[in-house]
Structure formats: C-alpha cells, structure tokens
Amino acid sequence: MAANKFLRCGKCLMITAVVAMLGGLAFLYSGLYPMGADVPHNGLTYWGLETMRERSISRAASTIEVPNDLASSERLLKGAADYNAMCASCHLKPGKNQSDFTLGLYPAPPNLAQKGDDHGHDGGHDDNTYALQRQFWIIKHGIKASGMPSWAPGHDDERIWNMVSFLQRLPELSTGQYQVLTARSDNTKKQEH
Amino acid sequence: MRSKFITMSIAISTLAFTLSAQAHDPKEHMNNAEKPDCAAMENMDHSKMDMSDPVMQAMMKQCMGDMEGMEGMSGSEAPQGAKPAQHGNESSTEQTGHNH
Numbered sequence: 001m002a003a004n005k006f007l008r009c010g011k012c013l014m015i016t017a018v019v020a021m022l023g024g025l026a027f028l029y030s031g032l033y034p035m036g037a038d039v040p041h042n043g044l045t046y047w048g049l050e051t052m053r054e055r056s057i058s059r060a061a062s063t064i065e066v067p068n069d070l071a072s073s074e075r076l077l078k079g080a081a082d083y084n085a086m087c088a089s090c091h092l093k094p095g096k097n098q099s100d101f102t103l104g105l106y107p108a109p110p111n112l113a114q115k116g117d118d119h120g121h122d123g124g125h126d127d128n129t130y131a132l133q134r135q136f137w138i139i140k141h142g143i144k145a146s147g148m149p150s151w152a153p154g155h156d157d158e159r160i161w162n163m164v165s166f167l168q169r170l171p172e173l174s175t176g177q178y179q180v181l182t183a184r185s186d187n188t189k190k191q192e193h
Numbered sequence: 194m195r196s197k198f199i200t201m202s203i204a205i206s207t208l209a210f211t212l213s214a215q216a217h218d219p220k221e222h223m224n225n226a227e228k229p230d231c232a233a234m235e236n237m238d239h240s241k242m243d244m245s246d247p248v249m250q251a252m253m254k255q256c257m258g259d260m261e262g263m264e265g266m267s268g269s270e271a272p273q274g275a276k277p278a279q280h281g282n283e284s285s286t287e288q289t290g291h292n293h
Contacts, residue, residue: 073250080251169248176233177252183229185255 037106053143058130061137066129070165077181079166082159084182086151087112093182095175105147113178115171135164231256 027033041049069075084093090101091112102108116131139160142150151160166181173181234256242249 071247073247073254076247076251077254173248176230177248179227180229180231180234180252180255181248183227183255185229185257 037104040106057134057137060141061133062130064133064136066132066136067161070132070161070168072165075162075165076169078159079162079164080178080181081184082155082163083166083170087163088182090147093175094170094173094178101147107146109147112167113170113173132164132168135167136160139163229255 040046083091089099090105090109092099092102094113096113097111102111136157138148140150140152140155140157142148170178234252244250244253
C-alpha cells in the first residue's frame with residue numbers, strides 16, 4: 001500500500017519534471033525573452049544571475065593570496081597606466097560620470113572612481129582582503145556576458161595586482177592627481193629601461 | 194629539406210609569439226598616454242605634502258624632472274620620497290582603509 005503510494009508520487013514528480021523541462025525548452029526556442037541590452041532583466045532573472053555570479057566569485061577567489069606590497073608607489077604607477085589604457089573607458093575616471101560604454105552596456109559597468117558603497121558593485125562584503133581577492137579575480141578572469149573581459153591572456157598576475165593596487169586609491173584621486181599618475185613621464189621611461 | 198622546414202616553422206612560430214607578446218607590453222599603453230601635468234604640483238604647499246603617502250610618492254616620481262627646483266621641502270621630504278628604491282614608509286600604509 002505504502003509502496004504503491006510512493007510509486008504514484010514518484011510518477012507524479014517525474015511527469016512534473018518532464019513537463020517543466022519541456023516548458024523551459026519551449027520558452028528558450030520561442031525567442032520570447034528580450035536579449036537586447038536596452039531592456040533590463042526582470043527581477044527574478046537579475047537576482048538569479050547576480051547570486052550565481054557572486055557565489056561563484058566568492059568560491060573561486062577566497063583562496064587567492066594577496067601580495068603584501070599592494071600599497072607601494074611603484075605598483076600604483078604601473079597600475080595607473082594600465083587602468084587608464086584598459087579600464088577607464090568603461091569604469092570611468094575622476095571628473096567623468098558617464099561614457100558611451102556606461103550608457104549602453106547592460107549591466108552598466110561600475111564607476112570605479114567612486115567608493116564601493118557608492119557604486120554598489122563591491123560584492124556586498126566588508127572584508128577588505130576579500131574585496132582585493134575579488135577585484136583580482138574579476139580582472140583576471142572577466143565575467144561572462146557582462147562585457148567584462150578576461151585580462152589573463154597577455155597580462156601576468158603581477159600586472160593585474162598593480163591594477164588592483166591602483167583601484168584602492170582611485171576613488172580618492174582628484175582629476176589632477178589622476179592625470180599625473182596615469183601620464184607618461186620621462187622619469188617613468190627611465191625607470192623602465 | 195625536412196630540417197629546413199622544421200627550422201622555418203620554429204622561426205615563424207617564435208616570431209609570431211614575440212609579436213603577440215609585444216602587443217601587450219605595458220610600454221605600448223604608455224606610448225598613448227599624455228605627459229604629466231606637473232604644474233599643479235609645483236604650486237602646492239609642499240610643507241603640507243604627506244611624503245609617506247604612496248600616491249604622493251608616485252606623483253613625485255612622475256614629476257621628478259619638473260620639480261628639481263622645488264624649495265621649501267625639508268631634507269626628508271622631496272628627494273628621498275622621490276627615489277624609486279626607498280619605500281620604507283609604505284609598509285605602514287598598506288591596506289589601511291583604502292580598499293572597497
């Protein structure tokens with residue numbers, strides 16, 4: 001009697017799963033979901049994607065070892081030049097609030113010239129070490145379907161840490177300081193040779 | 194004949210690898226950057242500059258040539274802070290509330 005009930009329940013569950021799967025497939029193939037970057041995700045999809053992103057980064061980044069000399073002026077300088085060349089068009093710089101990329105990309109890239117609390121893309125963590133690990137991981141690996149590329153090809157870990165170093169000071173820089181740090185000076189050239 | 198082919202293949206692969214590596218050279222980015230505008234630094238009140246701050250040290254490095262004639266800074270300020278090899282003060286400022 002109990003076994004029959006269990007079998008009937010199992011059958012029901014299986015039918016429900018198959019129907020849900022077929023329904024999902026039908027929705028995928030129907031083309032009804034709006035894929036344009038100018039139409040935001042609905043709340044549920046956004047929550048699902050964001051949760052998956054943050055959980056994935058948290059799991060992958062938590063074991064990364066943070067260098068001790070992240071605050072050094074040498075790292076700052078090297079990271080500044082790279083940030084200006086590779087990141088500023090999307091993640092902005094002091095004195096700039098928007099660009100074609102920030103207006104058109106979805107999700108909009110965070111303004112890294114603002115503090116984490118202001119741009120709301122710091123992963124919601126208060127742990128400073130994790131914030132550094134997270135930034136390193138994102139720069140190195142990128143994020144699928146977000147416009148954020150992986151910089152690992154052609155950029156070693158040290159170079160990525162230099163960018164992380166610069167990011168820590170970026171929100172407090174004035175436009176003048178940013179210009180000097182990211183510019184190409186004769187002294188920088190001498191140090192490179 | 195076969196060894197010539199292998200040598201040519203290795204030479205072409207090496208050249209392709211070298212060129213791709215050069216494409217990501219940091220100096221390439223630097224070539225596109227503008228020159229630092231150090232005039233603002235020269236007008237700053239040097240006695241109020243915190244030379245233990247890595248940002249200030251980095252700016253000094255960038256403007257070293259332009260600021261050679263700086264006066265009004267004590268001996269422990271301008272020249273030492275501007276030298277690339279000396280970062281004795283930096284360890285104390287590492288990861289101190291600048292993270293987000």
